[in-house]
Amino acid sequence: MICDTTDINFGSRRQIEQVGPTGNGSGQGFLLHNAMMVDADTKSILGIAGQTICYRPKKKHSKKESRAQRLDRPRESQIWSIVIDEIGPAKNDSQYIYVCDRGADNYEVFCHLVQQKNDWVNRVKEKNRFVLNEQGETVKLQQILNDSPVRGTYELNLRARPNQPARTAKIEVRTGSLSMPLTRQSSAGVKALNLAPIAMNAVWIREPDSPEGVRPLEWMLYTSLAVDTFDQIWEIVEMYETRWLIEEYHKALKSGCQVKSRQLKTGPRLEAMVGLMSVAAVRLLEMKQLALSEPERPARTVVPSLWLNILQAVRKNLHCEEELTIRDFYREVAKLGGFLGRKSDGNPGWLTVWRGWEKLQTLIRGAELAIQLK
Numbered sequence: 001m002i003c004d005t006t007d008i009n010f011g012s013r014r015q016i017e018q019v020g021p022t023g024n025g026s027g028q029g030f031l032l033h034n035a036m037m038v039d040a041d042t043k044s045i046l047g048i049a050g051q052t053i054c055y056r057p058k059k060k061h062s063k064k065e066s067r068a069q070r071l072d073r074p075r076e077s078q079i080w081s082i083v084i085d086e087i088g089p090a091k092n093d094s095q096y097i098y099v100c101d102r103g104a105d106n107y108e109v110f111c112h113l114v115q116q117k118n119d120w121v122n123r124v125k126e127k128n129r130f131v132l133n134e135q136g137e138t139v140k141l142q143q144i145l146n147d148s149p150v151r152g153t154y155e156l157n158l159r160a161r162p163n164q165p166a167r168t169a170k171i172e173v174r175t176g177s178l179s180m181p182l183t184r185q186s187s188a189g190v191k192a193l194n195l196a197p198i199a200m201n202a203v204w205i206r207e208p209d210s211p212e213g214v215r216p217l218e219w220m221l222y223t224s225l226a227v228d229t230f231d232q233i234w235e236i237v238e239m240y241e242t243r244w245l246i247e248e249y250h251k252a253l254k255s256g257c258q259v260k261s262r263q264l265k266t267g268p269r270l271e272a273m274v275g276l277m278s279v280a281a282v283r284l285l286e287m288k289q290l291a292l293s294e295p296e297r298p299a300r301t302v303v304p305s306l307w308l309n310i311l312q313a314v315r316k317n318l319h320c321e322e323e324l325t326i327r328d329f330y331r332e333v334a335k336l337g338g339f340l341g342r343k344s345d346g347n348p349g350w351l352t353v354w355r356g357w358e359k360l361q362t363l364i365r366g367a368e369l370a371i372q373l374k
């Protein structure tokens with residue numbers, strides 16, 4: 001379950017009712033939180049398992065607000081727990097492993113994960129958080145990891161970035177065990193539960209000697225999974241590396257499905273539209289991923305044959321001698337949307353794919369109506 005929140009901003013120039021501020025406060029819209037289910041072994045996208053929307057209050061909370069007052073009002077960090085509870089425990093002998101970024105580094109999120117019998121691989125936000133070590137002493141998380149031996153090393157090839165040439169980074173891996181105690185920051189409701197400290201492991205990935213002037217690569221993860229062998233640690237790191245899929249999904253929804261430019265005028269109607277588009281975005285992302293990971297896979301194993309027939313009818317010069325692959329199908333959909341597909345064009349962007357997809361859906365709808373009219 002890869003989770004993240006994104007801002008759905010409908011801009012500041014339109015008149016929309018029943019929405020909240022977004023971004024730095026000048027935009028209007030809402031926060032959308034998604035949990036995308038991905039097969040841990042194949043990394044294939046299974047769908048959206050849970051989703052919720054939250055509105056930021058129009059009035060900023062007062063700076064003089066006490067801790068108790070802050071914990072009593074609805075907070076944005078609760079959005080993670082809402083979706084965890086909505087999805088619930090794993091079904092049918094499966095295991096749900098949550099993968100979340102720093103936004104989920106919060107005691108209450110771990111409580112909900114434990115209550116729902118789920119596992120997790122979450123990024124650490126506060127490296128200096130006080131936790132309990134194996135002896136039950138209160139120490140900083142960073143200290144536990146500093147004191148632990150190196151579990152293994154590996155090399156990572158990094159692509160060139162602006163002002164940074166491509167390089168190979170030597171990465172060191174350390175792990176530690178800890179228990180996270182109830183913090184003073186917890187709300188009265190959570191404190192009343194009087195929960196025991198939550199036992200988990202931490203994995204620290206770092207580049208000990210990075211070139212001068214380059215910020216060393218570093219991440220710290222919390223996980224409920226075992227870290228007994230290097231293979232297990234490796235799997236945990238790989239799971240976190242799959243997190244970018246949710247960012248790509250949000251791009252499919254925003255740049256692709258164009259949710260921000262829909263002209264509906266109230267929050268509830270925009271919510272319904274985002275719900276519908278969330279399904280379309282799963283399809284688009286699934287196609288894009290398969291076009292990259294299994295380009296030779298026959299398109300008929302992914303999309304209905306009516307779609308293929310219509311695409312072949314409308315794109316006259318499509319080679320029909322061989323079976324259409326998913327990669328060709330994806331590119332042909334983009335071409336319907338204006339993608340030229342020259343050698344220098346690379347892969348189609350979200351906007352052209354969306355335009356082609358919308359056109360194809362209209363053609364499919366027309367064909368279905370024609371069959372009904374017959």
Ligand SMILES: [Mn+2]
Nearest residue numbers: 004005101103
């Ligand atoms: Mn995030």
